[in-house]
Amino acid sequence: MxxxxxxxxxxxxxxxxxxxxxxxxxxxxxxxxxxxxxxxxxxxxxxxxxLDWPDLVIDDDGLEIGATCTIERLITAAYPAHWRAAPLFEQSAHTLLASYKIWHTATVGGNICLGLPAGAMISMCSALDAELLVWHADGSDSVHSTAEIVTGNAQTSLATGDVLRSIRFPAAALVQRTALRKASYAHLGRSGAVVIARRTPTGVVVSVTAATRRPYVLEVASTDPAVIARQVLAAIPADGFHTDAHGTAPWRVSVTEYLVGDAVAEVTS
Ligand SMILES: Cc1cc2nc3c(=O)[nH]c(=O)nc-3n(C[C@H](O)[C@H](O)[C@H](O)COP(=O)(O)OP(=O)(O)OC[C@H]3O[C@@H](n4cnc5c(N)ncnc54)[C@H](O)[C@@H]3O)c2cc1C
Missing domain, CATH: 3.30.43 (Uridine Diphospho-n-acetylenolpyruvylglucosamine Reductase; domain 2)
Structure with missing residues (x-):
């Protein structure tokens, strides 16, 4: 246009x-x-x-993604073999309605800054404890979690002149097992709910996106899928689930409970 x-x-x-x-x-x-x-x-x-930011910087501390890195570049790069979470990058891209033609151009930062519930890069960042570096107009910087940046349906905490510079995944999260589940009305349709579970030494981190207006991330000190599903649902306020053309709130509550149990069962088996 x-x-x-x-x-x-x-x-x-x-x-x-x-x-x-x-x-x-x-x-x-x-x-x-x-x-x-x-x-x-x-x-x-x-x-x-x-600005020619480096797309991907891999070091002992983890992975830094330049905000202008395309989704295609993210999912086609080679990563250390012990990063068990790396397949999550491509799995997340596949939850987009957008296909590979859009991945070629669309950036990781653009997806986050748009703040859509179905923002797959938002799901991925939430699940992997991402630290988002923001450049402010006055020359200062700040670092935020994904949930601090994406605050509602197409709403972010970014002020005029703020630029998302990069996204850092800590190595501690990248070495852990993850499982992603998506529900949508149509097989390849826009996500109605996306759940990602990540196994930690003390339990499971669960991120819920698409079903909700903003990301919700919870760490539960349990490995029981039913217990974790109940705790995750209890942590999300009833008005956190939303209704639009891609799902009603009651449907989203139901599928989220099911997807949490299923994803947790995979990472704890
Ligand atoms: C067919 C199709 C299907 C799509 N499906 C989905 C989907 O399923 N889920 C979804 O979330 N989106 C979807 N999109 C929307 C969009 O393509 C993606 O969100 C994409 O990742 C946006 O990235 P971009 O680099 O093109 O962003 P742009 O279009 O360049 O920017 C998007 C917004 O973010 C701002 N912005 C971009 N980068 C920064 C930055 N570094 N700092 C601050 N602000 C910034 C821009 O000013 C703009 O407001 C779809 C689009 C199409 C055409």
Whole structure:
């Protein structure tokens, strides 16, 4: 789509060129969402890909993903064999309605910043204890959990001028077993519920997304699927589940309970 109000494009090469961003600036990553709406308030595009951030940095402490890394690059890279959670990257991509053609362009950061309940990169980041580094307009930085950034249905805590710079997964989470489950009305349809379980030394971490307006992450000191399913549901307020064309709230509650039990059974077996 043409963005009719846009009259200029900034291709910043360094952080200081991001100073002074305002509400008329559209932060452009892959553009698969930004270009699909009229966005009449936008006057300028700021092409974040010009900053040339490294896509993936692997070190002993874990994995750092540049926010502009495409989903395709994330899921096709080689990772250390002992990172048992690495298959989760591709499994998460497959929960998107978007197919491989979109993965080629869509970025990990763009998916998070859009804040959709069906944001698969949000599910993945929630489940792997991601630390999200945000650059603020005043030159300061801050680091947040996924749930601190994605606060509601298409809502984030990012302020005007904030730029998501990177996502870091700690090695401790990457070496643990994970299992992902998705429910949707149609086989390849938009996610109605996504549950990811991760086995820790003391129990299981469960993340619930898509069923809820924002991510919910809970660590339960148990390995009993039924106990964990009950505790996860008890931790999510009734109005946390939402109703839209991809599922009613009561259906989402039911399938979430089932998916939690099923995912936990896999990582604890
Ligand atoms: C056919 C199709 C199917 C889709 N299916 C899904 C789906 O199932 N689930 C889903 O969640 N989305 C879906 N999308 C929407 C979108 O493609 C994805 O969310 C994608 O990951 C967005 O990434 P992007 O890099 O293209 O973001 P862009 O379109 O470039 O940006 C998206 C938003 O995030 C902001 N932004 C981007 N990067 C940053 C950053 N680093 N810092 C701050 N703000 C930033 C932009 O300003 C914009 O507001 C679909 C799109 C299409 C066309």
């Amino acid at each position: 043409d963005l009719h109000g846009v009259t200029s494009v900034l291709r910043p090469r360094a952080r200081d060129e991001l100073a002074g961003l305002d509400g008329h600036d559209g932060l452009l990553a892959g553009g698969t969402s930004l270009m699909s709406d009229p966005n009449p308030s936008l006057r300028r595009l700021v092409d974040l890909t010009a």
